[in-house]
Amino acid sequence: MIEQHEINRRRWNEITPVHARSEFYDVPGFLAGRNTLFEIELDGVGDVNGKSLLHLQCHFGMDSLSWARLGAQVVGVDFSEASIEQARDLAQQARLADRCQFICCDVLELDQHLTEKFDVVFTSYGVITWLCDLEKWARIVAHFLKPGGLFFIAEIHPLALMFRENTDKFELAYDYFSNAAEVVIPPGPDYADPSFVPTHGENYWAWTIADIFHALKKAGLEIGEFNEYPYSCYPQFPNMTQQADGRWILPAGIPRLPLLFSLAAHQKL
Known part of the structure; x- marks a missing residue:
């Protein structure tokens, strides 16, 4: 385990049981057939039937x-x-154990646990901020892609992470350009169940869009389509409302901000 990631591992061990029984994740709905993927990743990744897919930082697997x-x-x-x-x-x-296996390890050490190559490497929503070394992460992504394989990330926009969460107002609190410095955040209400406050805080790293592009290019990947979106995958800010498709939007009168982004890249043939 990467030493800087240990406090986050303890936090996720603590909040996972809360998430598994929360309305936010709706496990009963998933078991009844609900697909948990958003339009962003469904369109960005495309048809996966018959393909191999590696899901980095998969949480509890939905x-x-x-x-x-x-x-x-x-x-x-x-x-x-x-x-x-x-x-x-x-x-x-879900009777899917024959189609989906899970590995417990730090994603930055995955090459010590897995040798297979994949058609698709995928990661989404609240992932890279937990990583202390973005270049090593990008090398892991590139390492596990087959020639011509697709990497796709859908993620919370770094600009949106400049604002303090769990408040009743919009408050700029964090630098966009952190120079990869570790940010320590004390315990606060959980995003999936605000009534629960974990005992562990969190460490995160505020990587910029440029950091992400540079890391992937340095790892040898060819950058493809990049998009930004004015909605979120969770109620990040005060008075957001959820749409029928699962998107969370800002209240009327608030200037629209990029809350999510997606990026596709390919391994060279």
Whole structure:
């Protein structure tokens, strides 16, 4: 385990059981057939039927299993033991264990645990901010892609992470240009269940859009389509409302900000 990631691992071990029973994640709905993937990643990744897919930082596996339902052969990876235990149990309940396996390790050490190459490497929503070394992450992505393989990330926009969460107003609190400095945040209400406050805080790294592009290019990937979106995947700010498609939008009268982005890249042939 990467030393700087240990406090985050403890936090995710603590909050995973809360997430698994939360309305936000709606596990019963998933088991009844709900696909947890958003339009962004469904359109960006495309048809996965018959393809191999590596899901980095998969939490407790709902998106991994949703890709498996669409025909992919999936490997999900997460550093939280509680998340992987829950993911494996969920795979059994969903009768998808033959199409989706899970590995518990730090994503930056995945090359010590897995040798397979993949058609698609995928990661989404609250992932790279937990990583202390973006260039090593990009090398991991490139390492596991087959020639011509697709990498796709859908993620919270770095600009949106400049604002303090869990407040009743919009408050700029963090630098955009952090120079890869570690940001320590004390415990606060959980995004999936605000009534729960974990005992562990979190460390995160505020990587810029340029940081992401540069890391992937340095790892040898060819950068493809990049998009930004004025909505979020969770209620990040005060008075956001959820749409029928699951998007969370800012209230009327608030200038629209880029809250999410997506990026595709390919391994060279």
